[in-house]
Amino acid sequence: xxxxxxxxxxxxxxxxxxxxxxxxxxxxxxxxxxxxxxxxxxxxxxxxxxxxxxxxxxxxxxxxxxxxxxxxxxxxxxxxxxxxxxxxxxxxxxxxxxxxxxxxxxxxxxxxxxxxxxxxxxxxxxxxxxxxxxxx
Amino acid sequence: xxxxxxxxxxxxxxxxxxxxxxxxxxxxxxxxxxxxxxxxxxxxxxxxxxxxxxxxxxxxxxxxxxxxxxxxxxxxxxxxxxxxxxxxxxxxxxxxxxxxxxxxxxxxxxxxxxxxxxxxxxxxxxxxxxxxxxxx
DNA sequence: CCTGAGTTGACAACGATTCTCAACATCGCT
DNA sequence: AGCGATGTTGAGAATCGTTGTCAACTCAGG
Numbered sequence: 001x002x003x004x005x006x007x008x009x010x011x012x013x014x015x016x017x018x019x020x021x022x023x024x025x026x027x028x029x030x031x032x033x034x035x036x037x038x039x040x041x042x043x044x045x046x047x048x049x050x051x052x053x054x055x056x057x058x059x060x061x062x063x064x065x066x067x068x069x070x071x072x073x074x075x076x077x078x079x080x081x082x083x084x085x086x087x088x089x090x091x092x093x094x095x096x097x098x099x100x101x102x103x104x105x106x107x108x109x110x111x112x113x114x115x116x117x118x119x120x121x122x123x124x125x126x127x128x129x130x131x132x133x134x135x136x
Numbered sequence: 137x138x139x140x141x142x143x144x145x146x147x148x149x150x151x152x153x154x155x156x157x158x159x160x161x162x163x164x165x166x167x168x169x170x171x172x173x174x175x176x177x178x179x180x181x182x183x184x185x186x187x188x189x190x191x192x193x194x195x196x197x198x199x200x201x202x203x204x205x206x207x208x209x210x211x212x213x214x215x216x217x218x219x220x221x222x223x224x225x226x227x228x229x230x231x232x233x234x235x236x237x238x239x240x241x242x243x244x245x246x247x248x249x250x251x252x253x254x255x256x257x258x259x260x261x262x263x264x265x266x267x268x269x270x271x272x
Numbered sequence: 273c274c275t276g277a278g279t280t281g282a283c284a285a286c287g288a289t290t291c292t293c294a295a296c297a298t299c300g301c302t
Numbered sequence: 303a304g305c306g307a308t309g310t311t312g313a314g315a316a317t318c319g320t321t322g323t324c325a326a327c328t329c330a331g332g
Contacts, residue, residue, distance in 0.1 A: 012299080012309065012310070014297095014298085016311070016312095017310095032288085033289085034288080050311080050313085051310080053288095054310085071225075071317085073320090075209060075289085088247060088253055090247060090253065097251050103241060104240055107237060107239055107240060109217065111329095112264050115266075115267075119227075121264070122261065122262040123259065124240075126247065126258040128253035128257070129252070129254050129255045130253055132250065134254055148278065148279070170319080182281095185281090187279080187281070190321095209288085210319065
C-alpha cells in the first residue's frame with residue numbers, strides 16, 4: 001500500500017463512448033454489436049464499428065454491461081445492474097428477464113470446490129418462448 | 137400411420153463419419169472442430185474440414201455429442217452420455233467433469249414457468265482452473 | 273453393371289471480431 | 303491558452319471459425 005491511488009485507469013469519456021452508453025440505455029434486451037452500431041448511426045452519430053467493440057469490451061470488463069453468447073455464438077450485450085445474475089431470454093423476440101439464483105451460485109461453487117477447481121466463473125442462460133410470442 | 141417406418145434417415149456410415157466418431161472417442165474433453173480434424177489427419181486419415189463440421193452437427197442433432205461454446209464463442213464438441221448434464225471445464229487444460237444438477241433443472245423450469253416462458257432450454261457451464269493446472 | 277440418392281472435398285464466400293497505424297482528442301501542467 | 307504525453311479513433315485490411323457451392327464420388331440394391 002504505497003498510496004491510495006486506484007491505479008488511475010485513464011479511461012476518457014469521449015463522444016464515442018457516450019454514444020455507446022446511450023445506445024445501450026435505449027435497449028431493454030440483448031443486442032449484437034452491429035445492432036448497437038446501427039442504432040448509433042441511425043441517430044446521426046458516427047462511430048466506427050471497431051470503436052463500438054472496444055467500448056463494449058471495456059464496459060463489460062468494468063462490469064457495466066453483460067456480454068453473453070447467443071445460441072449461434074454471436075456476442076450480445078446489454079447494460080446491467082451490478083449484481084450477478086442470469087437471464088431468461090425469449091428466443092423469438094429477445095425479451096429478457098433478469099433473474100437471480102442464489103441457489104445456483106451456491107451449487108456451482110460447491111460442485112467446483114468438490115472437484116478442486118478454483119477461480120470459478122459460470123454461465124447460465126435460459127432460452128424460451130415468452131407469453132407474448134406464445135399466442136401467435 | 138401409414139407404416140411403421142421411422143422415416144428412414146438414410147444416413148450412411150461412411151469412412152469419414154467413422155473417423156470423426158473415432159476421433160471423438162479418443163478425447164475426454166471438449167475440442168474444437170479443428171482439433172478434431174487435426175487428430176484425424178495426424179492419424180493418416182484424410183477427411184475434409186467441412187465434412188468434419190457436417191458430421192459433428194449431425195451427431196449433435198442426434199444427441200450423440202454435446203456442443204457448447206467456449207468463452208470466446210468457438211464451438212467445442214465432445215461425445216456424451218445421453219442424460220442431460222452440464223460441465224465443469226478447466227480454462228487452461230480443458231479437462232472436463234460432467235456434472236448433473238437436478239436442483240438447477242428444477243430451478244430453471246420454475247423460473248421460466250413463473251414468467252410464462254415455454255419451450256425452455258438452458259445452458260449452464262462452469263469454467264475454472266483444475267487442481268493439476270493450479271499447482272503450476 | 274446401372275442408376276439414384278446421399279456424401280464428399282476443395283475452395284470460395286461469409287460474418288463476426290480484431291489488428292494496424294496514422295491522425296486526433298484529452299488530460300495535466302505551466 | 304499553449305504544450306507535450308498518452309489514450310483514442312476510424313478505415314480498412316486481416317483473422318478465423320463456419321457454411322455454402324457444386325462437380326465428382328460412393329453405396330445400395332435391382
